[in-house]
Amino acid sequence: xxxxxxxxxxxxxxxxxxxxxxxxxxxxxxxxxxxxxxxxxxxxxxxxxxxxxxxxxxxxxxxxxxxxxxxxxxxxxxxxxxxxxxxxxxxxxxxxxxxxxxxxxxxxxxxxxxxxxxxxxxxxxxxxxxxxxxxxxxxxxxxxxxxxxxxxxxxxxxxxxxxxxxxxxxxxxxxxxxxxxxxxxxxxxxxxxxxxxxxxxxxxxxxxxxxxxxxxxxxxxxxxxxxxxxxxxxxxxxxxxxxxxxxxxxxxxxxxxxxxxxxxxxxxxxxxxxxxxxxxxxxxxxxxxxxxxxxxxxxxxxxxxxxxxxxxxxxxxxxxxxxxxxxxxxxxx
Amino acid sequence: xxxxxxxxxxxxxxxxxxxxxxxxxxxxxxxxxxxxxxxxxxxxxxxxxxxxxxxxxxxxxxxxxxxxxxxxxxxxxxxxxxxxxxxxxxxxxxxxxxxxxxxxxxxxxxxxxxxxxxxxxxxxxxxxxxxxxxxxxxxxxxxxxxxxxxxxxxxxxxxxxxxxxxxxxxxxxxxxxxxxxxxxxxxxxxxxxxxxxxxxxxxxxxxxxxxxxxxxxxxxxxxxxxxxxxxxxxxxxxxxxxxxxxxxxxxxxxxxxxxxxxxxxxxxxxxxxxxxxxxxxxxxxxxxxxxxxxxxx
Numbered sequence: 001x002x003x004x005x006x007x008x009x010x011x012x013x014x015x016x017x018x019x020x021x022x023x024x025x026x027x028x029x030x031x032x033x034x035x036x037x038x039x040x041x042x043x044x045x046x047x048x049x050x051x052x053x054x055x056x057x058x059x060x061x062x063x064x065x066x067x068x069x070x071x072x073x074x075x076x077x078x079x080x081x082x083x084x085x086x087x088x089x090x091x092x093x094x095x096x097x098x099x100x101x102x103x104x105x106x107x108x109x110x111x112x113x114x115x116x117x118x119x120x121x122x123x124x125x126x127x128x129x130x131x132x133x134x135x136x137x138x139x140x141x142x143x144x145x146x147x148x149x150x151x152x153x154x155x156x157x158x159x160x161x162x163x164x165x166x167x168x169x170x171x172x173x174x175x176x177x178x179x180x181x182x183x184x185x186x187x188x189x190x191x192x193x194x195x196x197x198x199x200x201x202x203x204x205x206x207x208x209x210x211x212x213x214x215x216x217x218x219x220x221x222x223x224x225x226x227x228x229x230x231x232x233x234x235x236x237x238x239x240x241x242x243x244x245x246x247x248x249x250x251x252x253x254x255x256x257x258x259x260x261x262x263x264x265x266x267x268x269x270x271x272x273x274x275x276x277x278x279x280x281x282x283x284x285x286x287x288x289x290x291x292x293x294x295x296x297x298x299x300x301x302x303x304x305x306x307x308x309x310x311x312x313x314x315x316x317x318x319x320x321x322x323x324x325x326x327x328x329x330x331x332x333x
Numbered sequence: 334x335x336x337x338x339x340x341x342x343x344x345x346x347x348x349x350x351x352x353x354x355x356x357x358x359x360x361x362x363x364x365x366x367x368x369x370x371x372x373x374x375x376x377x378x379x380x381x382x383x384x385x386x387x388x389x390x391x392x393x394x395x396x397x398x399x400x401x402x403x404x405x406x407x408x409x410x411x412x413x414x415x416x417x418x419x420x421x422x423x424x425x426x427x428x429x430x431x432x433x434x435x436x437x438x439x440x441x442x443x444x445x446x447x448x449x450x451x452x453x454x455x456x457x458x459x460x461x462x463x464x465x466x467x468x469x470x471x472x473x474x475x476x477x478x479x480x481x482x483x484x485x486x487x488x489x490x491x492x493x494x495x496x497x498x499x500x501x502x503x504x505x506x507x508x509x510x511x512x513x514x515x516x517x518x519x520x521x522x523x524x525x526x527x528x529x530x531x532x533x534x535x536x537x538x539x540x541x542x543x544x545x546x547x548x549x550x551x552x553x554x555x556x557x558x559x560x561x562x563x564x565x566x567x568x569x570x571x572x573x574x575x576x577x578x579x580x581x582x583x584x585x586x587x588x589x590x591x592x593x594x595x596x597x598x599x600x601x602x603x604x605x606x607x608x609x610x611x612x613x614x615x616x617x618x619x620x621x622x623x624x625x626x627x628x629x630x
Contacts, residue, residue, distance in 0.1 A: 095581075122436050122573060126564060127582035174578075178496075178565035306500045 032091045036067075037151025039136025040077065041103035042110040048073050049080040050101075052140045052151050053092065067149050069140045077117035094123040099151040100173070101136040102189065108211035115180070115210075118173055126174040129158055132189040132205040132212070139192055142199050150199075154192065157201060166234030166245065167225055169204075183316065184301035185209050188216070188224060208295045216286075223282035226250065226266060227298050238278040246270060254304055256311055260326040262287075262300060267333055276332035284330045294324035341541050343467035344534075346474035347606060348526055348545025352519045353477075353553050354607035355429035358577070358600055361557050361570050362514035370497055372511030373557060377550045379512075380520045381543065387527040388542050395531045395621060405625045412625070415528045416618035422522045423611035427451065430604035437577055438597055455605060459612035463533050466609050473602035480599055481555050487583045487592075492562040519553065522607065529610055532617035 032055075039050035048071060055066040072084025085092050100118055102111065118124055131154060133139045144150045161167045169190050170179070179187040186208045193202035204221045206214040216224055219238060225231040229250045235242055247269045255261040264287070266279055290297045301319050305312045315322045361373075394408050431451065435444045458466045503511065523546065530538055560575040563582065569575045577600075581593040 119571070125581045126568070126572065126578050174564040174568045177568040177571070181567045309501055 032093050033088055034093045035097045036149035037099040037101060037140060037154070038097055039101040039103065039140050040110070040114050041105045041136050042107065043105065045075065046073055047075070047077050047080045047110065047113070048137075049077060049084055050137045050140050051081075051084055051092070052149055053088070054149055055090065067144065069137070071137070077114050081117075094121065095125065097124055097128055097151070098155045099129045099131060100124075101139055101192075102130060102132050103136040104132075104134050104212075106212075108209070111207070111210045115176070119177060124173075126172070126177070128173045129155060129169075130171050130173060130176055130189050131158075131192050133192045133199075134194065138194050139199055142194060145198060154199075158190065161201060162232075164234055165236065166232030166248075167221075168230040168232055169225075170230060179299070180210070182299065182302040183305045183312075184296050184299050184319075186213075186295070186297050186299050188221075188228075188297075190221075191215070206295075206297045208297060213295055214289070214293070214297060219282055220286050223279070223286045224298070226268075226279060227264065227283050227286070238275065238282060241274065241278070243268075243272060243275045244270075245275075252300065252303055254300070254308055254311060256314070260315065260322045262326055262328040264328065264330045265333060266331065271333075280330050280332040283332075284328075287328055287330065291324060291326060291328065294320050296320075296323045340464075340467050340534075343471045344530075344538065344541040345545040345548055347467055347470035347610065348542070349474060349549035349552055350470050350477070350603045350606035351526060351610050352523055352546065352549030353556075353599070353603040354519060354522060355426040355604055356519040356553055357556050357603055358429055358433050358574055359518065360514065360553070361561060361566065361575060370558070370561065371499065371503065371508060372513075373515050373554060375508060375512045376515035376520050377547075377554070379516070380523050380550065381546050383520075384523060384527060384542060384546055385539055387524060388530055388537050388539060391527045391531045392535075392537045395528075396535075409622055409625045412618040412621045415525065416615050416622075419525055419528070419611040419614040419618070422525060423608045423615070425518075426522075426604050426607045426611070427455075430600060430608075433574060433577070433600060437574060438600075451605070451608075455608045455612060458605070458609040459616065463613070466606065466613065470602075470606055473598065473606070477599050477602060478552060480596055481552055484580045484583055484596065485555055485559050488559060488563055488579065491582065493565070494562070496562050496565045497558070519549075522611075525611060525614055528614050528618070532614065532621065 033053040034055075035051050035053050037052045039052075041048040041050075050069050050071050052067065052069050070084050070087055072080045072082070072087065074080035074083050100114075102114070106114065118128065119126070140150055142150055144153045146156055147153050158169060158171075162169070170176075170187065171189050176187050179185070186206065188204045188206050190201050191203045191205050192199050201218075203218045204216040204224065205212050206216060206224070208214070222231070222236050222238065226236075226248065227250060229248075231245070231248050233246055233248070235244050237243075245268050249267040251265040251267070253263040253265075255263070264283065266276070266283065268275055268279060287298075296319070301312075301316075301323070304315070391411075394404070394411060431444060431448055434447050435442075439447060458469065526542065526546075530542060556576045557569075560569040560572075560579040563569070563579050564572070564575065569579075572578050577593060577596065580596045583592050
């Protein structure tokens with residue numbers, strides 16, 4: 001009897017320590033605001049945070065699901081979130097946040113602060129998507145069409161583009177974190193444009209050294225994904241023509257004599273002469289734009305750092321100069 | 334009949350859970366950087382060899398048969414050191430687990446309540462016979478192994494194999510730097526297993542020791558591998574709770590998201606096992622010291 005009681009007690013205590021709460025189990029329903037997305041904007045030194053929140057009555061399936069946007073301002077993102085939560089009647093649940101939206105007003109120091117806020121907050125999952133838009137508040141004010149919240153709609157769109165079109169944006173928080181800590185700090189966020197009918201993915205925004213550096217049109221975005229080997233199997237649009245790609249390979253070679261030489265070889269399959277020609281032109285144009293600004297938006301320096309240690313050691317201190325004066329060739333075979 | 338029971342599988346399970354302890358909550362750590370997995374592999378080899386040698390030595394040292402006064406003196410000193418180290422390990426594991434529970438699992442519950450419950454449970458196992466913790470470990474082991482493999486396979490599509498590519502071999506200094514977090518935890522606490530083996534089984538049992546350590550490090554390695562493949566070594570090292578963050582990204586279709594609740598048993602059972610074993614070692618060291626010193630008088 002004593003043993004049985006001991007086992008039952010130990011099991012109950014173990015269940016409690018594993019997170020089963022008797023109080024919540026007995027409660028008729030659980031009400032709290034689920035934050036589906038966070039939007040960030042800045043006005044000088046003041047941060048503005050917009051939270052898209054859902055009130056879910058977990059027990060009553062027929063109850064109306066309310067989706068609203070609450071705002072808060074502060075001197076840093078934490079303070080802005082705190083002020084936003086003060087205007088909320090219920091506790092905020094950040095663990096289901098799927099998207100963090102960066103507005104156009106965000107500059108370098110703002111982005112660093114926001115990134116630090118997102119990574120230090122243990123409630124926010126590292127797999128949250130980061131996206132870019134003109135106005136985060138305007139984007140969150142749109143109507144959700146395929147799910148209960150705009151944030152989840154955005155997640156669905158990114159996943160669909162990944163599966164259907166092979167576009168791998170690498171814009172999750174942990175992916176951005178890894179790219180930020182490479183020698184060449186550059187990454188690309190998909191750009192969401194608000195239209196009269198809702199919103200859509202319309203190109204991307206390149207971040208270089210934590211500040212927005214270059215806006216990409218949809219065609220430039222395709223060229224960027226192809227060059228960075230982020231384009232998988234799927235349909236791409238070039239000069240108004242759609243092409244289906246089964247598999248794709250980009251080979252990058254680096255040579256150094258008096259100048260840095262970059263040789264890109266693009267191998268889309270199935271082979272299509274028009275596709276290769278258009279792809280070569282699009283990639284070459286984007287590469288030329290990048291070289292002219294001296295900003296290695298493709299992260300070639302990171303490839304050199306990983307695979308050509310001796311070369312990187314030689315050029316790392318003056319890499320932007322080498323990149324600006326580099327000679328490149330693009331072939332599509 | 335009970336004295337003749339071997340508890341071979343139980344010992345392997347207990348050792349595995351002990352090795353994971355609070356390491357599964359914290360690892361990989363910040364200094365892991367590029368060569369995370371090389372550092373881990375070095376630690377595994379080191380741990381295995383050191384533990385096997387130490388198990389043999391400690392068993393002989395704590396054997397009370399035909400013990401000279403010099404041997405008793407040395408044994409007493411070693412027992413004191415082991416007891417102090419076990420106390421430190423228990424406190425470190427306990428505080429890590431409570432901190433993790435307070436931040437991630439039960440953020441709105443008073444930490445006093447969690448602390449009290451955990452302590453009561455640990456004391457319950459410490460004051461029972463050795464069979465209680467051995468059987469508890471075996472029961473939990475199968476669930477934990479299943480959970481780890483489940484999460485590893487569920488996240489396969491998000492893995493980036495480049496995160497574990499080694500483009501150039503590290504220098505010895507770099508390798509030491511990368512191995513340091515694994516040496517601090519779980520290699521050093523793992524040394525207590527030799528004392529546990531000596532006081533519990535009175536024999537060296539090298540096969541069970543080797544298998545237990547191998548299985549433990551394998552499971553821990555799968556946890557570290559999962560977070561490194563997903564996040565990359567830098568981000569995985571920077572996160573407070575890398576494995577917990579990794580399992581929180583797992584989704585199955587559109588219905589099953591944030592399945593990290595399934596992994597909570599892993600942290601609880603491993604932390605409890607390590608705390609219990611450390612507590613048991615402290616009590617047995619006390620008995621040994623009493624035995625050696627009373628015979629002297």
